[in-house]
Amino acid sequence: MGSRSKERARAQASVGQPELAHGHTPTVTAAAAVQAIQSAAILLAAILAGIAEAEGKSYQDAGGIAITVIGVCTAIALGFVAFGLAGTRRWSRTPALLTQLFTGIIGIYLVQGQRWSWGIPALVLCVAGFVLLLCPASTRALTSGKDKPGGQMAAG
Numbered sequence: 001m002g003s004r005s006k007e008r009a010r011a012q013a014s015v016g017q018p019e020l021a022h023g024h025t026p027t028v029t030a031a032a033a034v035q036a037i038q039s040a041a042i043l044l045a046a047i048l049a050g051i052a053e054a055e056g057k058s059y060q061d062a063g064g065i066a067i068t069v070i071g072v073c074t075a076i077a078l079g080f081v082a083f084g085l086a087g088t089r090r091w092s093r094t095p096a097l098l099t100q101l102f103t104g105i106i107g108i109y110l111v112q113g114q115r116w117s118w119g120i121p122a123l124v125l126c127v128a129g130f131v132l133l134l135c136p137a138s139t140r141a142l143t144s145g146k147d148k149p150g151g152q153m154a155a156g
Contacts, residue, residue: 024088025141032085034125035096038103039078041121046071060156085142093133093142099127 046068048082053064078099104126110119132138 009074024139025088027057027132027135027138028085028088028141031096031129031138032082034132035078035082035085035099038099038125038129041081041125042071042078043075045118046075089143090142090144096129097135100126100133103129 049064050068050072053068077095080100081092081095085096103122107119107126108120110116110122113119135140
């Protein structure tokens with residue numbers, strides 16, 4: 001079977017699935033938005049921890065600066081994953097799923113600690129992220145064997 005036949009079969013299999021330009025699906029775009037919100041929330045938490053450290057109100061004197069730096073670096077990494085999802089890059093699926101797992105764990109910890117204002121949104125984002133990443137359209141878009149919007153296979 002030639003490569004054109006494979007492309008035609010793939011195109012017929014995806015008939016009826018909503019896609020945006022360059023193979024993006026609304027679910028992957030929404031998952032990228034969830035990832036970006038999580039990144040912004042981590043950055044906000046890191047900034048608040050830095051402010052508390054500067055004011056001498058940090059809950060942990062020795063590690064306040066380290067927590068802030070780790071938080072900012074984590075926010076940058078999560079933002080990078082959000083851009084990968086927005087570009088429908090295959091590599092971004094696993095770190096995005098791991099983000100949802102850890103967000104869920106932290107959300108449960110926060111709810112158990114009666115920090116509802118951070119815990120409930122974390123759990124909502126976790127569930128939304130998992131649903132969006134694991135729905136068939138997202139799975140197909142992020143595991144299709146294509147890594148570039150133009151349909152070119154990634155080298156390596």
